[in-house]
Amino acid sequence: MDIFEKIEHDHKKQRELMNGILNENTSVSERQQLFDEFRVEFRAHAAAEEESFYAPMLENSETTDQSRHSVAEHHDAIELLEELEKLNVSDEEWLSTFKKLADENEHHMEEEESSVFDAVRKEMKDTEIENMLGVFEDRKSQELEHA
Numbered sequence: 001m002d003i004f005e006k007i008e009h010d011h012k013k014q015r016e017l018m019n020g021i022l023n024e025n026t027s028v029s030e031r032q033q034l035f036d037e038f039r040v041e042f043r044a045h046a047a048a049e050e051e052s053f054y055a056p057m058l059e060n061s062e063t064t065d066q067s068r069h070s071v072a073e074h075h076d077a078i079e080l081l082e083e084l085e086k087l088n089v090s091d092e093e094w095l096s097t098f099k100k101l102a103d104e105n106e107h108h109m110e111e112e113e114s115s116v117f118d119a120v121r122k123e124m125k126d127t128e129i130e131n132m133l134g135v136f137e138d139r140k141s142q143e144l145e146h147a
């Protein structure tokens with residue numbers, strides 16, 4: 001597995017959780033449980049991406065702008081997560097806010113899987129790319145341990 005496959009694998013998990021949360025047959029308690037899993041997974045994934053992927057991209061002038069753009073999207077998503085954590089899962093507002101987060105996150109993940117991956121493959125050295133997976137995995141397990 002390389003860093004690109006690892007990120008895609010995590011995105012698949014996020015998509016499954018988002019679909020489960022938004023499915024109209026999901027009960028409130030199940031929705032709460034899936035959201036608890038999603039928010040931990042999302043934060044750990046974003047932190048691991050920022051350390052392994054977006055930090056080296058920031059150092060390379062060809063990928064600086066893309067890195068800043070994606071990290072800003074992480075911050076926006078985390079603000080929405082914080083709003084959701086203050087609301088009650090059974091409220092209408094909770095569901096409309098989660099729908100907004102899910103739509104924005106889908107756009108974010110598609111962009112990572114296309115233009116961000118392309119930029120990294122084009123601009124970064126193979127050795128730099130090889131180094132990313134270990135950094136990603138270490139940071140993600142640390143985050144999950146302290147979640």
Ligand SMILES: [Fe+2]
Nearest residue numbers: 046049074112
């Ligand atoms: Fe991301």
Ligand SMILES: [Fe+2]
Nearest residue numbers: 007049109112
């Ligand atoms: Fe991602």
